[in-house]
Amino acid sequence: MKLASIDDVKAELARLYRSAKAGQMDVGDASKLANMLALLGRLIEGADLERRIAAIEAAQSDGKGRPRCH
Numbered sequence: 001m002k003l004a005s006i007d008d009v010k011a012e013l014a015r016l017y018r019s020a021k022a023g024q025m026d027v028g029d030a031s032k033l034a035n036m037l038a039l040l041g042r043l044i045e046g047a048d049l050e051r052r053i054a055a056i057e058a059a060q061s062d063g064k065g066r067p068r069c070h
Contacts, residue, residue: 006048009041 020030
């Protein structure tokens with residue numbers, strides 16, 4: 001499963017939870033994997049925020065790196 005978006009991470013976390021709850025996986029292992037998924041989710045959120053800020057700044061600049069004056 002790809003883990004490229006928050007929705008991907010959320011789906012994998014739900015699958016992991018169901019697997020541990022059903023006894024198909026050790027709860028300690030599931031907990032460790034859930035922590036890694038949570039970290040990955042935060043990294044994805046941070047990268048998305050960086051892209052959004054860069055897009056806003058680019059839209060507001062005059063093409064030479066200076067803010068446009070209104």
